[in-house]
Amino acid sequence: xxxxxxxxxxxxxxxxxxxxxxxxxxxxxxxxxxxxxxxxxxxxxxxxxxxxxxxxxxxxxxxxxxxxxxxxxxxxxxxxxxxxxxxxxxxxxxxxxxxxxxxxxxxxxxxxxxxxxxxxxxxxxxxxxxxxxxxxxxxxxxxxx
Amino acid sequence: xxxxxxxxxxxxxxxxxxxxxxxxxxxxxxxxxxxxxxxxxxxxxxxxxxxxxxxxxxxxx
Amino acid sequence: xxxxxxxxxxxxxxxxxxxxxxxxxxxxxxxxxxxxxxxxxxxxxxxxxxxxxxxxxxxxxxxxxxxxxxxxxxxxxxxxxxxxxxxxxxxxxxxxxxxxxxxxxxxxxxxxxxxxxxxxxxxxxxxxxxxxxxxxxxxxxxxxxxxxxxxxxxxxxxxxxxxxxxxxxxxxxxxxxxxxxxxxxxxxxxxxxxxxxxxxxxxxxxxxxxxxxxxxxxxxxxxxxxxxxxxxxxxxxxxxxxxxxxxxxx
Numbered sequence: 001x002x003x004x005x006x007x008x009x010x011x012x013x014x015x016x017x018x019x020x021x022x023x024x025x026x027x028x029x030x031x032x033x034x035x036x037x038x039x040x041x042x043x044x045x046x047x048x049x050x051x052x053x054x055x056x057x058x059x060x061x062x063x064x065x066x067x068x069x070x071x072x073x074x075x076x077x078x079x080x081x082x083x084x085x086x087x088x089x090x091x092x093x094x095x096x097x098x099x100x101x102x103x104x105x106x107x108x109x110x111x112x113x114x115x116x117x118x119x120x121x122x123x124x125x126x127x128x129x130x131x132x133x134x135x136x137x138x139x140x141x142x143x144x145x
Numbered sequence: 146x147x148x149x150x151x152x153x154x155x156x157x158x159x160x161x162x163x164x165x166x167x168x169x170x171x172x173x174x175x176x177x178x179x180x181x182x183x184x185x186x187x188x189x190x191x192x193x194x195x196x197x198x199x200x201x202x203x204x205x206x
Numbered sequence: 207x208x209x210x211x212x213x214x215x216x217x218x219x220x221x222x223x224x225x226x227x228x229x230x231x232x233x234x235x236x237x238x239x240x241x242x243x244x245x246x247x248x249x250x251x252x253x254x255x256x257x258x259x260x261x262x263x264x265x266x267x268x269x270x271x272x273x274x275x276x277x278x279x280x281x282x283x284x285x286x287x288x289x290x291x292x293x294x295x296x297x298x299x300x301x302x303x304x305x306x307x308x309x310x311x312x313x314x315x316x317x318x319x320x321x322x323x324x325x326x327x328x329x330x331x332x333x334x335x336x337x338x339x340x341x342x343x344x345x346x347x348x349x350x351x352x353x354x355x356x357x358x359x360x361x362x363x364x365x366x367x368x369x370x371x372x373x374x375x376x377x378x379x380x381x382x383x384x385x386x387x388x389x390x391x392x393x394x395x396x397x398x399x400x401x402x403x404x405x406x407x408x409x410x411x412x413x414x415x416x417x418x419x420x421x422x423x424x425x426x427x428x429x430x431x432x433x434x435x436x437x438x439x440x441x442x443x444x445x446x447x448x449x450x451x452x453x454x455x456x
Contacts, residue, residue, distance in 0.1 A: 004291060004293075007290055011290060011369075011370070014373065015373050015374055015376060015377065018374045026381075035334055035389065035390050036390050092328070093329075094325050095326050096328075100257075121327050121328055122327065122392055123258065123326060123394055125400075125405050127262060127265070127410050128410070129409070131253075132256070132407055149249075152260040153254065155259065158324060159261060162317070162322065169271075169310050170241075173310055173424075174424075174427075177432045177435075181434050181438075184438045188447065189451045189452075
């Protein structure tokens with residue numbers, strides 16, 4: 001082996017070794033890398049209910065209700081298979097709305113409802129002008145693209 | 146114009162992002178130019194091969 | 207005359223110095239023009255987004271800076287690996303020039319992402335979000351590379367040790383790109399690099415592409431200018447540098 005080939009092999013071996021160990025670590029700690037759990041995962045008991053966790057999904061159409069004269073909001077987070085009712089008191093981000101993605105951090109109650117301490121909006125990768133969005137809405141009234 | 150600057154209520158965020166972009170690009174360009182100028186200037190003052198007095202003298206032992 | 211001639215020329219410091227001296231003014235001018243056109247397109251011509259309104263215009267500085275941050279890392283790591291394997295000093299010089307530029311654009315991507323996230327998501331930063339944290343790791347890899355390289359008195363040794371760190375850090379590049387697919391994150395999925403084509407309308411996409419081109423030209427200009435200084439610094443005791451700074455006489 002020439003010194004050049006030795007150096008090449010050294011670099012390749014180190015990179016491969018680190019890649020494998022990082023991959024193993026990521027698989028092992030997959031739960032800690034997940035930012036949020038879907039309603040189906042929560043219903044299946046996969047979410048860490050003993051401590052706080054984040055619940056992610058879509059705000060169900062027509063489920064948002066605000067309490068008169070307070071900042072308390074109630075809505076349902078769904079992944080179209082399962083749904084979880086959420087209540088939250090505080091300011092909501094601009095993109096929060098029915099049919100929009102949402103990530104809520106908080107605690108699961110024993111009755112299966114969720115008390116959020118923080119609500120974040122999650123937007124998708126689609127960008128379009130309002131006219132295009134309206135045209136799409138007319139073509140597919142259910143909102144699914 | 147006023148409407149453009151207001152950015153539909155997102156003025157703080159949009160202009161902060163564009164402002165920081167200007168700062169980062171300008172600082173990068175300034176630093177790159179300055180380093181080249183300085184290196185050239187420094188080499189010009191130290192390297193004067195035409196001056197024999199600055200050449201190390203070679204002595205035979 | 208072999209087909210490897212270009213390779214040897216590109217490893218020759220005086221040739222690369224003069225090439226950079228010739229190319230840099232053109233690339234710099236093109237970059238300024240493209241930056242102006244892209245900014246005008248992004249801030250004025252592009253229509254507002256149906257959901258994010260005018261706030262979405264941050265995309266025109268966020269995506270290009272994130273792209274440069276990643277691309278620069280690949281350039282830096284490849285150059286460092288070439289320098290390590292073939293003992294090419296010029297390749298180490300390229301890696302050394304790329305690190306501060308890549309770090310500053312990675313910082314810009316994190317900053318513009320934070321000020322986009324605040325109004326849209328409701329937060330500047332989320333610990334535990336795979337995309338956000340892996341991008342922060344990228345910044346630390348750049349800083350670690352610079353710190354490690356400068357902590358050796360002998361430049362050659364610093365170059366070689368830092369090259370190993372740069373090569374190892376390449377593992378982070380696919381993690382950043384695929385983080386939004388592999389794990390649930392707050393960050394949305396890829397808009398442009400999709401199998402079914404970009405999910406953004408053409409009139410919004412064109413300024414974005416111009417901006418990405420402009421940032422790439424800007425990056426190239428910065429690397430060429432820094433490389434010139436780095437070459438002079440490393441070759442200060444050679445005859446061609448002496449001739450260059452004294453005006454070609456002797």
